[in-house]
Amino acid sequence: MKCAILGPGGIADDQHAPAVNAHPDAVLWSVLSRSAERGADFAQRHALQSPDPVHTSLDTLLADKQLEGVIIATPDRLHEEQAVAAARAGKHVLLEKPMATSLAACDHIMKACDEAGVTLAMAYHHRWHAGHRALQRQVADGMLGSLRHMRVHWTFEAPDGGNWRSSPDTGRWWSLAANGTHCLDLIRWFMLPTEGNITDVRCLISRAKFASPHDESAIVLLRFASGATAEFSVSVQYASDPRVEIYGDEGWIRMENTLGRHGAGLIIHNDQSVAFHQHNPFLGELDDWIQAAREGRPPEVSAEEGRRNIEWLLKAIEASGEDRYTGV
Ligand SMILES: NC(=O)c1ccc[n+]([C@@H]2O[C@H](COP(=O)([O-])OP(=O)(O)OC[C@H]3O[C@@H](n4cnc5c(N)ncnc54)[C@H](OP(=O)(O)O)[C@@H]3O)[C@@H](O)[C@H]2O)c1
Known part of the structure; x- marks a missing residue:
């Protein structure tokens, strides 16, 4: 092509x-x-x-x-x-x-x-990260039993407030668009097959560092049809190591530094390290x-998945009660 x-x-x-x-x-x-x-x-x-x-x-x-x-x-x-x-x-x-x-x-x-x-x-x-892919299938097949909670944390430190995501002419959200949309996609990918659709969302945002019109940090809480819960925290205010945790009735998974561009990181399942071949997810x-x-x-x-993601990003920022978007 x-x-x-x-x-x-x-x-x-x-x-x-x-x-x-x-x-x-x-x-x-x-x-x-x-x-x-x-x-x-x-x-x-x-x-x-x-x-x-x-x-x-x-x-x-x-x-x-x-x-x-x-x-x-x-x-x-x-x-x-x-x-x-x-x-x-x-x-x-x-x-x-x-x-x-x-x-x-x-x-x-x-x-x-x-x-x-x-x-x-x-x-x-992130859906082409080799470790994520293998685990997503196993979790959908019941490896962790009923899922109870998933947590994703991913932040970076923006040098200043001048990013285009901070302007309503070019962006709609900042931390929620930079990293939050990826976190939401991962949560939906892992949780939906066994826990049903998202039913509720809560959100807290901060714009304390750059006085941006858009979210600089966001903490989003989700509940699924089964009653399982999830949360993600994203920020452009500070750097930290990204982390994903999934908890079920029959165990847990922790992924450290698997979020990012290179398909790398460490995955632990019930105290055992999980081997995977590092593969370029963009390829x-x-x-x-x-x-x-x-x-x-x-x-x-698909586009339907992309649209669902936007639907819940919009509901999240609305749930914060602090949306200051001025774009049309
Ligand atoms: N999958 C991922 O992990 C990932 C990571 C980063 C970004 N993204 C996504 O990729 C897209 C681009 O992000 P990026 O981080 O690559 O941004 P970026 O570095 O700022 O690049 C965007 C490019 O768009 C062009 N552009 C056209 N009109 C523009 C405008 N009004 N303001 C600013 N740039 C404009 C610019 O090129 P010219 O100035 O040469 O026209 C600019 O180099 C976004 O949708 C972002 O969410 C995805």
Whole structure:
């Protein structure tokens, strides 16, 4: 698949471009940047293969008949317009998390992709962490018995308050969009098969460090149909080691430093270390998208999953009682 990257920023540079170049059925073809210079630098660094690889206009990038798919790695509020345009141009879409910043935007994207018959996959790469994958199947098969509680903790320290997630023009949430959406996806992936849908949410947020209009920290509590509970705490105010814990009637799992980009970390099940092969999760999600498009099957992390995630992020920020979002 000939792929373009929209937004040659952090995650595109660090993960998506190397993953496309490492995939035997993918070609890194073109890039969209607001700056021709930044685009050219990216094109050179990652050896883009189109004879005309750098675009500062989405329309000209999408007009390329050879282009087959786009990886959208731009600020969250741009996802809707770019994904809809890509679908209407007949391009498959691998869309970075969170899917969009409203349910109406999710519906707009899904409708455009359905009508165009293109494959839309959500980039929740932790589902391709080899250890997570093996355990998710075993937990769904009852390894821990009935699940009682899951806890996810993931933070980092932003250098200042200037991140685009802090602006209503480009973001809707900050900590909840940077890390919280991943935590929620993991919790839903592990808990839903045996514990039913989420029924309740509570949330506390803090904006004490940068005076951001958006959440700098969030602590989210969830309850499932079975009565099982979960919590996640995310922050951009301080650094810490990420951690995932799952508790059931027949044991527990603890995962240390498995959240992040590299498919690494330590997993313990009832005091025993769990072995897994470290595998690049971005390559896994890319491969699933390409194969899904080729086979005409749904991707593993579908648009419906992306939309459900947005639904609960919105309910969480509403439950905080402190939503100050001013975007429309
Ligand atoms: N899966 C993951 O673990 C993961 C990790 C990080 C981020 N993400 C997601 O990937 C997307 C991009 O995040 P990122 O961390 O890569 O952000 P980033 O480093 O800021 O890169 C975003 C790029 O989008 C382009 N852009 C276009 N319009 C922009 C605007 N108005 N403001 C800022 N940038 C704009 C910029 O490129 P030009 O200036 O060259 O146009 C920029 O380099 C987000 O949806 C984010 O949630 C996912």
